[in-house]
Amino acid sequence: MNFWKNNKGCRWLAGVLAGILFLGIGAVQGQFDIIWRKAVMICLECIGIG
């Protein structure tokens, strides 16, 4: 706890590292493919048709 209190300025770095970790886990689970598949088709719900 003291580490985080004394190093408030570095908490963004912990966030970045956590982000990279989550991105890695997402990549392993194939979630980027899900995102891409959705993003390259016209989203009928988004445009108010589906």
Added chain:
Amino acid sequence: MKKLRLAIQIIYTILTNGYLYGFLNGKIYQGNLKYICVPGLNCYSCPGAVGSCPIGALQAVLNEQGFRVPFAVIGFFFLFGSLPGRFVCGWLCPFGLVQDLLHKIPVFRKRKRLPFHHILKYGKYVVLALLVCAGSMFLFGGFAKVPAFCKYLCPSGTLFGALPLLGANGQLRSQAGLLFFWKLGILLVILVLSVKVYRPFCQYLCPLGAVYGWFNRFSLVQIHWEKERCSSCMACKKACPMDLSPEEISVSPECIRCGQCAAACPEKCLHFKK
């Protein structure tokens, strides 16, 4: 500062929506850049969009059969939240730019906030929890889950996705029905309200702002307040479009890091952290 911010907003909007072929032919970009989420709320069905919308991507993962933690999108949230935080809202988001421009129109007496702001400001968390998360997991259209936020609320999707696509694609236009007019109505209300109130969608409804706001206390981009030098003239509060006082600016989830407080401070005791 204002001109610089406007220039960056315009450049970023053009860069992330620069697929001109899509606008001309009523189609969308289908390349590999769409594996990546852009930081701002930017509908991936905008004909010009070259990246994915983080909120749309979150719902796409939650819409999959069976529950899975959307690690990839949470990763993007942590990256963008920890580095720029809500600076994204103030300097990059295309829909924020639209609201900024509308608020410059010199009609109506301008307001920074709606009445009952202290309650309404939690609306974006409700939208995030109920529409984006729960809605995408539990609302069904037929046998498929639906991206509830995109489908029922997102005005950015209507403005940047639906209108250009329906304008250029007659086949899609013929299918527009009640849902489209519901979304068009929401868009019009928000756009008209934006002329009077500063960024009503960002302040009260945007789920992405709710996410980035959580990172505001510790993101890399910070506005630092030198309390000992402050003369409490409140020029910063007057200049702040979100109506935040200097002690709130550095920590509030509502601060969009527009920098107008820093530009207005006569003592120069507010500044982007070096």
